[in-house]
Amino acid sequence: GAHYDHIGTANADGEDTIANGANDNASGTSAVIELAKYFAKAKTNKRSIIFALFSAEELGLLGSAHLAERLKTTSINPYVMFNIEMIGVPMTDKDYTVYLTGYENSNMAQKFNGYAGAKVMGFLPQAKQFNLFKRSDNYAFYAQFKIPAQTVSTFDFTNFDHYHKVGDEAAAMNFDHVAKVVNQLIPGVEGMTNSVTHEILWNE
Template identity: 85%
Template structure:
């Protein structure tokens, strides 16, 4: 997650986006921002008797999530800075997960190389072909960034910014979604699984991939990005918030597919324009499609953004697994609808 300093209550937090400062939350403005962005009445009614999150089928286990995050956020990877040996090891790990699951590379290699401000960057891009003869020519893109910042201010002699929440958590979710769909073969549309590098340098990896895909015959339908889901929110009637919530009907449709209110509206996400501050944005800019990010970082539940204490030990693996299990039905809905039900409002 790119650095923004935010003062909220008596604490310091960070948010997706540019390196410019973000002003303190204006409670009145936040309340105003939330008006009008609720699930439509018919969908609310449909969800009244919906199953609870804990009752979702556990395709993805907390143990699997823990394995991914403990490797990706280990000291051995030295904070996964773009261009480093550590991020190369992370890419190798992700590729092995894809290969073992039967997820093919989208290009001739899994590594999508680009220049990242003078150092070598590479996304990891896998693909599962859709099962429908016609719909397989359309794509759902599921992404997360797997890089981090390398080192940060020392705490008790530790300088490694492990990036467990930011964004080994999102990376682990993409890996597990890829494994699920490779096994279930329940996607009529094709799916691209993209792990981006150089997000921390300015969303460079996603910008490169979107531009490269634009030169092909790909027809993306939606782009769905996962960012910082390592700890749960409290006091919410949804599991993840969606950036750019009011710009599309993604949340409404996703919740309908899932049978529960998985996605919701977080006023601060609109207040800080988080829609433009993660790897979804390049896909909107290039393709003008619904391209949005989900997260559970709500500016009150995580104190260690870009700090050395963003460690695997403080992640809630049960929560992350629960989120991924809740995302599966919604992703299946996106990949299997006969028409483009998710639309952009602009």
């Protein structure tokens, strides 16, 4: 999942007041769409995958909460929820590509990296400091199902100056980086969909 809404307008930069949200979170929605295209063609997943794009994340996770509540009334029993948020620019001086919110609360990073054969996910102290686990659409699914529901991101509070500003434009995105993230996520997602048992466990 990923959210496609942004904040609408913000303080003007020249005559521009429209906050387009290229990083937050067109980058994430683009990744979800690319993953959906990949799995629709490759058909390598044994488990079913729901690809979801949410509105009203910025208003308080309203779109994801609605879907989570609806799923709770069905026979669907989600294994994990994997959310993608702000992957438009790379981090520097890190030995991993994306950080995982709620890193210490599950073994998702370790299992994912094992599936990928690379250190794709890592721990960012600021993510814990600012409790980012509860600040994106993953949290709505944790609240309903108490499953490993976590977000990956590359926004580390130092590498992007346009958070919730009108400067969050496509021109500020590193498209090679976004493509790298998507390509590195594919084998990990495949691993999650194909394991014989539920290997990713919540340990809070």
